[in-house]
Structures are given as C-alpha cells and as structure tokens.
Amino acid sequence: xxxxxxxxxxxxxxVGAAGIVRSHHLVHTVxxxxxxxxxxxxxxxxxxxxxxxxxxxxxxxxxxxxxxxxPVVQALTLTDIVVSATVTALLLALAVQIxxxxxxxxxxxxxxxxx
Amino acid sequence: xxxxxxLSFVLPVLVGCVVLAFRRWLxxxxxxxxxxxxxxxxxxxxxxLAHAAGGGRIVEWMGGFTPxxxxxxxxxxxxxxxxxxxACLAAVLTGCALLYGWRYLSDAGEHYxxxxxxxxxxxVAFASAGDLFTLFVFFELMGAVAYALTGMRIEEPxxxxxxxxxxxxxxxxxxxxxxxxxxxxxxxxxxxxxxxGAAIGAAKPDPALVAAFCLVCCGFLVKAAVVPMHFWLxxxxxxxxxxxxxxxxxxxxxxxxxxxxxxxxxxxxTALPVATxxxxxxxxxxxxxxxxxxxxxxxxxxxxxxxxxxxxxxxxFLVGVSTLNAxxxxxxxxxxxxHSGVKAALFLLAGILLNRYRSVDEAYxxxxxxxxxxxxxxxxxxxxxxxxxxxxxPGLGKALTEEAAGAGHPWLxxxxxxxxxxxxGAVLRTGLRIFxxxxxxxxxxxxxxxxxxxxxxxxxxxxxxxxxxxxxTCLLLGGGLLVGALPGLARACGRAAAAAIDxxxxxxxxxxxxxxPLAEVPDSYWSASGVLLGLLSAALAVGVALxxxxxxxxxxxxxxxxxxxxxxxxxxxxxxxxxxYVAWLFLGTAALAALVAW
Numbered sequence: 001x002x003x004x005x006x007x008x009x010x011x012x013x014x015v016g017a018a019g020i021v022r023s024h025h026l027v028h029t030v031x032x033x034x035x036x037x038x039x040x041x042x043x044x045x046x047x048x049x050x051x052x053x054x055x056x057x058x059x060x061x062x063x064x065x066x067x068x069x070x071p072v073v074q075a076l077t078l079t080d081i082v083v084s085a086t087v088t089a090l091l092l093a094l095a096v097q098i099x100x101x102x103x104x105x106x107x108x109x110x111x112x113x114x115x
Numbered sequence: 116x117x118x119x120x121x122l123s124f125v126l127p128v129l130v131g132c133v134v135l136a137f138r139r140w141l142x143x144x145x146x147x148x149x150x151x152x153x154x155x156x157x158x159x160x161x162x163x164l165a166h167a168a169g170g171g172r173i174v175e176w177m178g179g180f181t182p183x184x185x186x187x188x189x190x191x192x193x194x195x196x197x198x199x200x201x202a203c204l205a206a207v208l209t210g211c212a213l214l215y216g217w218r219y220l221s222d223a224g225e226h227y228x229x230x231x232x233x234x235x236x237x238x239v240a241f242a243s244a245g246d247l248f249t250l251f252v253f254f255e256l257m258g259a260v261a262y263a264l265t266g267m268r269i270e271e272p273x274x275x276x277x278x279x280x281x282x283x284x285x286x287x288x289x290x291x292x293x294x295x296x297x298x299x300x301x302x303x304x305x306x307x308x309x310x311x312g313a314a315i316g317a318a319k320p321d322p323a324l325v326a327a328f329c330l331v332c333c334g335f336l337v338k339a340a341v342v343p344m345h346f347w348l349x350x351x352x353x354x355x356x357x358x359x360x361x362x363x364x365x366x367x368x369x370x371x372x373x374x375x376x377x378x379x380x381x382x383x384x385t386a387l388p389v390a391t392x393x394x395x396x397x398x399x400x401x402x403x404x405x406x407x408x409x410x411x412x413x414x415x416x417x418x419x420x421x422x423x424x425x426x427x428x429x430x431x432f433l434v435g436v437s438t439l440n441a442x443x444x445x446x447x448x449x450x451x452x453x454h455s456g457v458k459a460a461l462f463l464l465a466g467i468l469l470n471r472y473r474s475v476d477e478a479y480x481x482x483x484x485x486x487x488x489x490x491x492x493x494x495x496x497x498x499x500x501x502x503x504x505x506x507x508x509p510g511l512g513k514a515l516t517e518e519a520a521g522a523g524h525p526w527l528x529x530x531x532x533x534x535x536x537x538x539x540g541a542v543l544r545t546g547l548r549i550f551x552x553x554x555x556x557x558x559x560x561x562x563x564x565x566x567x568x569x570x571x572x573x574x575x576x577x578x579x580x581x582x583x584x585x586x587x588t589c590l591l592l593g594g595g596l597l598v599g600a601l602p603g604l605a606r607a608c609g610r611a612a613a614a615a616i617d618x619x620x621x622x623x624x625x626x627x628x629x630x631x632p633l634a635e636v637p638d639s640y641w642s643a644s645g646v647l648l649g650l651l652s653a654a655l656a657v658g659v660a661l662x663x664x665x666x667x668x669x670x671x672x673x674x675x676x677x678x679x680x681x682x683x684x685x686x687x688x689x690x691x692x693x694x695x696y697v698a699w700l701f702l703g704t705a706a707l708a709a710l711v712a713w
Contacts (some may be wrong), residue, residue: 014293017287018700021694026279029693033283040293040626047301072188073300077246080293082257087286094279101272112273112627113280113350113564113691115414 005046012039026095026105030088039086043079048073116167120175121190123160123202124240127153131232138225147217150228154210154235158203161239165199171630174245182310182626191307191418193245193625196611197448201366201373204452205238206461207594208365212358215463215587227267229354234260234362241370245625246307247296247331250374254292254334261367265355273564277354280693284347287697288337291704293329294687298323299382308381309625312618318386321335322712328383329708331376336707337700339371341433342403344703345426346689346696349410353564356572357466358616360418360593364425365460369432370371376436376444376615384618387711389439395710396437397524404430404530407565408537410689412659413682415557416566417465417475417545421458424501424538428454431534434527437514442522442637445612446515449598449639450607453508456595457500461542463588464494466572467580468549475566477545482552491550497592498691502539503649504658505641509535511605513652514645528648540659547660554664602640609637647653657687 016036023029048070056071099105102112130153134146141149167173173194176182180189200404209231216227244250262285266278299305302323303314318324331342340348348368348661352360407427410419414420435447467490469475472483484491500507503514515529542713547553613636614620621633689694 009294011289017697020287020697022282025582029283033286036287037290040290040297043294044297047297071508072306076293077298079248079252079685083252083259086259087255087262087282090262090266091279091282091286094262094269094275094282097266097269098272098274098279101270108408110276110691112276113353114563115419115686115689 009039009043024106030091044073044077083110099102117173117175119160119164120173120194121134123157124236127157127232127236131229131253134225134575135229138190141699145226151210151213154206154213158206161199161203161206164194165196168194168196168199172624174625190249191245192243193678194243197615197616198242200611202239205235205323205366206645208362209235211587211591212361215584217357217583230260230264240529248306264359274354276621277350279689281347281351283693284696285337288334291330291611292334295327298327309622312382315386320387325712329711333372333704335374340368340426340429341399342406345701348426349419349422353419357462361459365459368429372432372436380616381621382616388438393437393439400430400437404534407573408534411538412541415477416564420541427534431531434520440521441613441616442519445609445637445639446512446519448608448612450512450516453512453595453598456591457497457509460588460592461497464490467584469569473569473571475569477548478556479567480549483548483668486550494546498542499653500595501542502653503535505646505649506599510649511599514649515639532652536655538658539656543656543660544663547664605639606615606625609639651702
C-alpha cells in the first residue's frame with residue numbers, strides 16, 4: 001500500500017513537469033509547478049505513515065505507549081507548503097506583469113530573451 | 116565563538132526587519148550605511164569563524180538538542196573553514212554590491228535593501244547548515260529571494276520573463292532535491308549530514324542510494340548551472356540589476372557546487388566509489404566548460420557574455436571538484452575566490468556602461484566610450500585577469516586546478532588554457548571595441564538578445580562615474596589580485612580543502628566531539644609551469660580578441676563556414692522557453708543517473 005503512495009508521489013512530480021513542458025499559458029505553468037510540488041508532499045507523508053498509528057500530539061492525558069506517525073516528515077511537509085505558497089505567489093505576480101508588458105502569457109510567444 | 120554561528124545570519128535578517136519597519140523615517144543614506152555596515156559585520160564574523168574553524172570544526176546544536184543515542188531532532192550548524200570561507204565571500208560581495216548601488220540605484224526602494232540582506236542571510240546559513248533539511252530550507256529561501264531580485268524591475272518585459280523562467284526551473288530542481296532527501300530519510304531515518312553518513316557507512320550502492328544521490332544533487336547542479344541545466348542562468352543574469360548579478364555570478368552559483376561537494380564527502384564518500392563519481396562530474400564539467408566558452412565568444416550582449424563566461428568557469432570548477440582530492444578542491448577554492456572578484460568587477464563595469472549609455476550591446480557601444488576614464492583600463496585589466504594572467508587570483512586558481520586535474524588526465528590542462536583564453540578573449544574583444552573603437556561593429560543574427568536599448572538603473576543619465584561605483588569595482592578587482600598575490604590565502608584554501616574532504620573527521624567531530632588531526636594539507640602557491648601556462652592563456656586571449664577584430668581574408672574564413680550552422684543551432688537551443696528548459700533539466704537528471712549507475 002505504501003508503495004502505491006510513493007508511486008503517486010513520483011507520478012505527480014513527473015506529470016507536473018510534463019505540464020510545464022507542454023504549457024501554453026503561464027498560469028497553467030505555475031499551477032503545474034504546484035502539482036509537481038504536491039508530489040513531494042505525498043511522498044514525504046507516505047515516508048512517515050504507519051497503519052493504526054495516531055497523530056503525533058502528546059499531552060499529559062494521552063497514552064504515551066501508542067504508536068504515532070512520524071512528526072519529522074510532517075514538519076518537512078509544512079515547511080514545504082510555506083515555501084510553495086511564497087514561490088507560487090511570486091511567480092503568479094510575475095505572470096500578471098508579463099501579461100501587462102508582453103501582452104501575452106503564452107510561453108511560445110515570449111521572445112524577449114534568447115541565444 | 117559558537118554564538119557567532121547563528122548570529123552571522125540572524126543579524127542581516129534583523130537589520131532587514133528594522134529597515135522594513137522604519138522605512139518611512141529612514142533617509143536613503145542611513146539605509147545604505149546600515150546595510151553596508153551589516154554586510155561588513157557579517158564578513159568580519161564569518162572571517163573570524165573561518166579562522167577559528169582552522170583549529171577544529173565549530174558545532175552548534177541549536178537549543179541544546181544534542182543527539183540522544185545517535186538520534187537528534189534538533190538543528191545542527193557545523194562551521195568548517197570551507198563553509199565559513201564561502202559565507203565570508205558572500206558577505207564581502209554583498210557589501211561591495213551595496214556600495215555600488217549607494218544612492219544611485221533608482222528604483223531601489225527599501226525592498227531592494229531588505230532582499231539583499233535576506234539573500235546574504237540565506238547564503239550564510241546555507242553554508243553553515245549541518246543537516247539536509249536546514250540546507251534545503253535555506254536553499255529555498257536563497258532561491259525565492261533570488262527570483263524576486265531578478266524580476267525586481269517589473270516595468271521591463273525582459274526582467275519579468277527572466278525572473279519567471281529562473282523561478283520555475285530552479286524550484287523544480289529544488290523539489291527533486293527534496294524527493295532525494297525523502298528517499299534518504301525513508302531509508303536511514305536521519306537528516307543530519309554526519310548521522311546519515313554514519314548510518315550509510317560502507318553500504319553497497321543499491322538503486323535507492325544511487326537515486327537518492329542523483330536526486331539530491333540535481334537541485335544543486337541546477338543552481339550551479341551545469342550543462343544541460345544551465346539555461347536559466349544567462350536569462351537571469353541578463354535582466355537582473357547589476358549588483359544582483361555580482362552575487363549570482365560571484366557566489367550563488369558556486370554555492371551549488373559547494374553543496375554537492377559537502378554532501379558527497381560527508382554523506383556518500385564511504386559508499387559511492389570515488390572513480391564513478393569523479394568520472395560523472397568530469398563529464399558534466401568538460402561539457403559545461405566547452406559549451407559556456409563557445410556561447411561566451413558568440414555573444415554581443417555584455418551581461419549575457421559575462422554570464423556564459425561564468426558557465427564556462429563553473430565547468431572548470433566542476434572539473435577541479437571531480438578530481439575528488441585535496442589538491443583539486445584547494446585549487447578550485449582559490450579559483451572561485453579569484454574568479455568572483457574579477458567577474459564581479461566586470462559586471463560592475465558593464466553596469467557603469469549601462470548607466471551612461473543605456474545599452475549593453477557591443478555593436479551599439481562600439482567606439483562610444485574612450486580610454487580616458489579609468490573604466491576602460493579597468494575593464495581590459497579584468498579581461499586579462501579572467502584569462503589567467505599572473506599574479507591575479509583566477510590565474511593562481513587555474514594553475515593549481517589544472518595541475519591537479521592534469522595529474523589524472525593530462526589533456527585537461529589544455530582544456531583549462533583553451534577555456535580561459537576563449538572567455539578572456541571575448542571580454543578583451545568587447546573591451547577593445549567599446550573603449551578603443553577597434554574593428555567593426557558585429558553584425559547580429561536573429562537568434563540572439565542584443566541588449567541594444569535597456570533602461571538605465573540610475574535616476575538620470577550619469578555624468579562621470581560616481582566615486583562609490585568606482586571604489587566598489589576597484590575593491591573587487593584588488594581582492595582578485597590579493598587572492599593570487601598573498602601566499603597565506605592560498606595556503607588557507609589548501610587547509611580548508613583538506614578539512615572538507617576529511618569524511619571520518621567530520622562525522623567524528625559532529626557526533627562524538629573528537630578531534631582528528633588532518634591527513635595531509637596541500638601546499639599551494641605559484642609554480643613555474645603555472646606562471647608560464649597563465650601567461651600563455653593570456654597571450655592566447657589577446658590573440659582571440661585581435662582575431663575577432665581583424666577583417667580576415669576570404670581564404671581564411673572559408674574553413675570556418677561549416678561551423679556557422681552549428682553555432683546558430685546552439686543559439687537556437689537557448690530559446691528562452693521555460694518548457695524547453697524543464698525538458699533539458701529532466702534529460703540532465705537522467706544523464707546524471709545513467710552515469711552514476713553505469
């Protein structure tokens with residue numbers, strides 16, 4: 001079952017990259033990048049997952065002998081989400097600005113830089 | 116001393132917050148002064164750390180979370196001379212870049228200052244991270260700030276396009292690195308570099324380990340602009356403000372190589388054989404050096420030309436690292452230091468031209484600037500230094516690296532000479548055209564960016580060159596000279612390299628606090644053959660420049676004709692299309708995996 005989650009994670013990264021390669025709209029490009037990043041979330045969470053384990057929240061009344069899922073990968077995923085939000089917002093702002101300056105958001109028609 | 120480790124990257128963040136909070140009341144002059152002083156303080160702190168780390172690595176477990184039975188959930192910072200040296204270089208370059216932008220950079224609001232300080236903080240923290248996730252977080256911070264700095268001039272069409280391409284390609288590379296970190300954590304349950312290295316030990320390299328190595332390296336190789344993942348670099352350099360280019364070319368790209376070196380030596384060195392990794396890095400290094408040199412000589416946009424020269428030199432650095440011994444790494448460290456001073460000075464000189472003539476096009480600038488101001492002379496001198504003329508730093512670095520690389524493959528010496536001559540020659544050619552008015556203006560193809568009309572970065576056309584701009588340029592070029600002239604610096608690089616490749620010493624010191632004596636320290640300084648080869652490549656660079664300026668008779672041109680379609684094809688590959696670049700990135704990853712697994 002865990003192998004299936006790894007496969008989904010890897011597939012999301014690849015399909016996101018393929019989306020960027022075939023993209024005809026910069027917003028689609030940026031969202032494809034987010035899809036690729038979603039693959040890393042699935043992958044990381046799958047690494048720390050255990051059947052019949054609970055969330056890693058400890059308090060004085062909680063049963064300290066129950067298995068919990070790995071909190072480290074969850075922390076990694078949360079950090080990753082924060083990074084993703086920043087980068088996505090920045091790239092979308094640049095896409096808006098490209099529409100204003102170039103009059104197009106099709107990467108095939110952006111001709112300012114080459115060679 | 117241990118308190119200085121976190122302080123060196125917390126300080127710029129704090130000052131950045133202060134600048135942002137009080138921006139309404141702070142005059143521009145005070146902001147500039149505050150930022151330059153911060154960069155200088157960080158340079159002092161990291162310099163002190165580099166010196167202190169010579170007597171043993173400085174290990175700081177944040178919040179006192181020391182490992183318990185081999186496991187630790189805390190963050191560890193490990194400072195060794197190589198990392199602290201890289202951080203010090205970043206701080207010095209940031210200081211010079213801020214000095215260059217002093218008062219003049221027009222649309223440099225407070226955002227610019229805050230972003231520069233954050234960039235510095237990210238680079239310093241990246242260089243002192245002792246676990247993979249801290250490394251990754253600061254890698255991402257460095258990336259995000261760099262995208263914002265690249266696309267800072269949002270009124271310009273090129274600027275926003277370059278920023279977006281840079282962001283998409285580098286983020287995707289970083290996600291591959293994160294996947295690799297996930298594979299390592301799933302397999303060994305550790306994130307600390309030393310703990311991971313100890314857990315992997317002398318394991319047989321199975322597919323999961325090879326995949327993890329390739330994925331982790333991928334993001335750093337994208338940042339280091341290794342062919343075929345280098346496409347974003349020229350676009351980003353062509354559009355970023357000049358002081359930002361200084362940091363990109365001078366230290367950010369090199370930090371990508373630093374991360375690969377650190378991770379290989381601490382984590383994988385006992386499991387993956389030296390021969391395989393050395394061969395893989397050598398292939399990528401040679402390809403990068405050759406493609407960068409060819410693209411460099413065929414540019415007319417000054418900033419793109421310098422950017423491709425950075426790609427070519429990165430290739431040479433990678434060849435130096437690929438020797439996987441102390442000599443090669445010591446030479447590379449000297450080369451990186453010298454190159455960053457000279458290349459940064461060249462970028463600043465191109466920026467001075469841009470501010471005065473509103474163009475960075477070699478054809479448009481032809482004969483416009485004279486040799487009466489010091490700018491032209493500095494430019495030509497920096498071109499010679501880039502080609503490897505003694506006693507400049509790049510020359511010493513080249514001499515040491517080519518000697519180390521040539522010990523394994525003698526033909527590599529000629530690769531170093533040829534690439535230095537081509538990139539130095541390209542810079543000299545543009546210098547002679549622009550400042551001495553020699554030759555004819557180049558004709559352009561359709562497949563290139565010319566940089567004919569660019570927005571000036573200053574508020575109005577600048578009459579004369581502001582003193583601060585010239586001082587920053589002279590400081591950087593002087594630094595490049597000192598790297599080659601002071602024997603102490605080269606020896607310090609030798610000790611730093613010997614400590615960096617001491618795999619077991621790093622693991623023991625971080626995990627058990629035991630200090631091991633260094634094996635053998637390369638004693639690196641000029642040799643007679645190094646001086647001669649440096650003079651040879653400088654002479655060849657002058658030859659390349661004069662050949663490009665001379666009007667050759669038809670008889671001599673004919674044999675070169677078949678090469679023209681190849682050159683046009685290479686330029687067409689650099690299409691500026693973000694989808695193409697991502698496809699190349701995955702091809703590069705596949706090639707890396709194939710070479711490591713082979």
